[in-house]
Amino acid sequence: MNYEITLEISYDYPNAVKDARHILRVRPRAEPGQRVTAVSLAVSPKPSEAINERDFFGNQIDHVFIQPSHDEMTVTMKAKVSVGRGALDLDATPSVGELIDVAHAARLSVPSAPMHFLGDSRIVRAMPALTGYAMDALDMSAPSGAAILAFAKRIQKEFKYAPGATEVDTPLEEAFRRKEGVCQDFAHVMIAALRGMGVPAAYVSGYIRTIPPPGKRRLEGADAMHAWVAVWLGAKTGWRGFDPTNGILALNDHIVVASGRDYSDVAPIDGVLITAGPHTTKHSVDVKPIGEFSEPGVATAIPRR
Structure with a gap:
């Protein structure tokens, strides 16, 4: 199966954040049976520093430092992934x-x-x-x-x-x-x-x-x-x-x-920030099979998440 995936995570802060350091784990990983053909990551406000690396377990990690004062933040990840895992006897x-x-x-x-x-x-x-x-x-x-x-x-x-x-x-x-x-x-x-x-x-x-x-x-x-x-x-x-x-x-x-x-x-997002009061967050993901037409009658149920 070939997929187009879009993830968006947004935060709204009641009081301005002075600065923030975040660790993001949102990029699909390449591994046997799963191939990543394209991926992009956008963070708003634009980070003052951004580093991408792999952790001990091989996961893609993005370290971002947002220095300008901000009252909201959005993370948007887009990827194309091919998945073909063999059957298990x-x-x-x-x-x-x-x-x-x-x-x-x-x-x-x-x-x-x-x-x-x-x-x-x-x-x-x-x-x-x-x-x-x-x-x-x-x-x-x-x-x-x-x-x-x-x-x-x-x-x-x-x-x-x-x-x-x-x-x-x-x-x-x-x-x-x-x-x-x-x-x-x-x-x-x-x-x-x-x-x-x-x-x-x-x-x-x-x-x-x-x-x-x-x-x-x-x-x-x-x-x-x-x-x-x-x-x-x-x-x-x-x-x-x-x-x-x-x-x-x-x-x-x-x-x-x-x-x-x-x-x-x-965890998709970790980090440390300086602010006061609670915040609200929204999280949405769209996983779309490439080449799929939104025709009725293709399946049987919605998996629980």
Whole structure:
């Protein structure tokens, strides 16, 4: 699939910002199965300094310093991306038990090595309740790919997708106890549960194509940044995506922006600024398949984000 993607994040400050330093993680990343053919980033007001680099995990990072006093800021990213991930034979993956043994025996320390995604991180930590949740769901003798997809489907079924029920800083244990939240919560629950068992799991942020119901046009700007989980399925299969919010594999409708240990590694925008009072923000994403005509009757449902 070929996509045109437009992201816009805007901030309105009640009092002027003296100066601001931001870290942006909004550019789609190039990786196996995903090719970025064009990308542009615009920040308003124009930054006094701007540096683009890659972080330890290979994510595209933009550091911007805005020195002029300002009462609003807008980030606009546009990209063209080609996605073509191969099908995954779920039954050809090692058993859950074998996967755990292999992961703990791995000694590589490259950024994609499973060792970085087994222990606690800033937001995700092993908890007996979550480990027990995974142990109850995963058959140690079953193929890991099939077992983990079934686990993602279980989370999708048992948790309520409820925008506004949680905040970015809502503790993981609270989201798990309440069995509700948004894609960030679903991903963190799945990661913590899998790591508790010894299965390497990473947090992925990105964009997802939304598909209109039969007879309806695709809504421009209706998409949002999404989160899902990448799981290491052994050296042969490598990392593959699982979307617990929708209970599906992350295939060609998912566009990866950044991957890390949890949300704190991949937040779209971080930074420090000098101002007073609360601010308001707006966030919109449009993921448009290139060559797609907005004809009715193409799809079945709108994925939850």
